[in-house]
Amino acid sequence: MAGSIGDYSFHGARLDTRRTVEVLDHLFESNLSLTESGRCAVPICIWGTHGIGKTSVVVEYAKKKGWGFSYCAPAQFEEMGDLHGLPTRVEATDEKEAHTAFLPPDWVPREPGPGILLLDDINRADERILRGLMQLLQNFELFSWRLPPKWQIVATANPEGGDYSVTPMDDAMLTRMMHITMVFDVKAWAAWALSLGIDSRGVDFVLSYPELVSGGRTTPRTLCQFFDSIKGIEDLKANLDLVYVLARSCVDEETAAAFLAFARDEIEHLIAPDEILEAKVFDDVGSRLTELGQPTKETIRLDRLATIASRLVLYLCDSKYKPKKEHEDNLVQFLLHDSLPNELRFSVHQDLINASNPKIVKMAQNRRLAKLVLQGM
Numbered sequence: 001m002a003g004s005i006g007d008y009s010f011h012g013a014r015l016d017t018r019r020t021v022e023v024l025d026h027l028f029e030s031n032l033s034l035t036e037s038g039r040c041a042v043p044i045c046i047w048g049t050h051g052i053g054k055t056s057v058v059v060e061y062a063k064k065k066g067w068g069f070s071y072c073a074p075a076q077f078e079e080m081g082d083l084h085g086l087p088t089r090v091e092a093t094d095e096k097e098a099h100t101a102f103l104p105p106d107w108v109p110r111e112p113g114p115g116i117l118l119l120d121d122i123n124r125a126d127e128r129i130l131r132g133l134m135q136l137l138q139n140f141e142l143f144s145w146r147l148p149p150k151w152q153i154v155a156t157a158n159p160e161g162g163d164y165s166v167t168p169m170d171d172a173m174l175t176r177m178m179h180i181t182m183v184f185d186v187k188a189w190a191a192w193a194l195s196l197g198i199d200s201r202g203v204d205f206v207l208s209y210p211e212l213v214s215g216g217r218t219t220p221r222t223l224c225q226f227f228d229s230i231k232g233i234e235d236l237k238a239n240l241d242l243v244y245v246l247a248r249s250c251v252d253e254e255t256a257a258a259f260l261a262f263a264r265d266e267i268e269h270l271i272a273p274d275e276i277l278e279a280k281v282f283d284d285v286g287s288r289l290t291e292l293g294q295p296t297k298e299t300i301r302l303d304r305l306a307t308i309a310s311r312l313v314l315y316l317c318d319s320k321y322k323p324k325k326e327h328e329d330n331l332v333q334f335l336l337h338d339s340l341p342n343e344l345r346f347s348v349h350q351d352l353i354n355a356s357n358p359k360i361v362k363m364a365q366n367r368r369l370a371k372l373v374l375q376g377m
Helices: 017-036 054-065 127-139 186-195 200-208 220-229 237-248 253-269 273-277 282-292 299-317 325-336 342-353 358-363 367-375
Strands: 002-005 008-011 013-015 044-047 068-072 086-090 099-103 115-119 151-157 178-182
Touching: 008 044, 008 178, 013 017, 017 044, 017 054, 017 151, 017 178, 017 186, 044 054, 054 068, 054 115, 054 151, 127 151, 186 200, 186 220, 186 299, 200 220, 200 253, 200 299, 220 237, 237 253, 273 299, 273 325, 282 299, 282 325, 299 325, 299 342, 299 358, 325 342, 325 358, 325 367, 342 358, 342 367
Parallel strands: 013 178, 044 151, 044 178, 068 115, 115 151
Antiparallel strands: 002 008, 086 099
């Protein structure tokens, strides 16, 4: 079950954001089937380095499904009463003598599900609290309270090793959960970020410089914080001093400097997906692509072509995209353009052929395009 990434140990298969959501969806459905047959569901633990978006994925999933959601941070618990609840005296009645009962904590959900109880950063709790959670993970209940029907348990955890201050979990606890490890993939992250309304200029930057997402100060989380802070700045180039201050408040100096250069010199060269698809005369787009694809230009300009192509794929594959008749002609002209390296053309074509929307697949099944792609294989 265990593996390693650099100095860190992890559990389960390594999945990007998109695959993580797909696997969660399958496991949740499987758990609901188990509970309907009278068996207990199995908790899920998502491992990953800090800032990669583990918590956000779970929160957004619950929101998208319209499920109930309850958040719990076991690292904040100092004693077992924080987990079990506090005792209270119940006065005697005709049927029962006076006795002590426990009042569940306010984070314990009361209403029937579907819902998700998130145990965030579970292995940052101390060992005593982890032992107290074992019954909850096994039976979805403690001696003092029970989760309502159709509730799922998801835990998040940082890997052991490196500089993380975490409490190791033994096999008795690990085997009570199913495990996946979430890793950064720039295309999957970009699709997720755009779906949340993250500033598209920031997404373009990450697509152009994925190597800057180092896992130190520059993480998907800190980048989103930065991109949210610049969303109201329409002209980045005219406000570089402010942009730099905002960048350095969130990310490392190398990333801040790279974004300033990107805002100053590169954003204007990028062609937005709607500019390509809605072009009345494609020659205007074509001339800009030709300039970017000139062999005498800097290598970064080829990177810009890749960023333009990636954004176009994300735009077309977004569930909110609505195809128009003229879009197919412009898409084909874009993919047939001489400026595109054939490996990039092949990659984009494959992404579109594998799209879940059959209308997008049909747009990519142009004969001239298929012939050119096959020639370059």
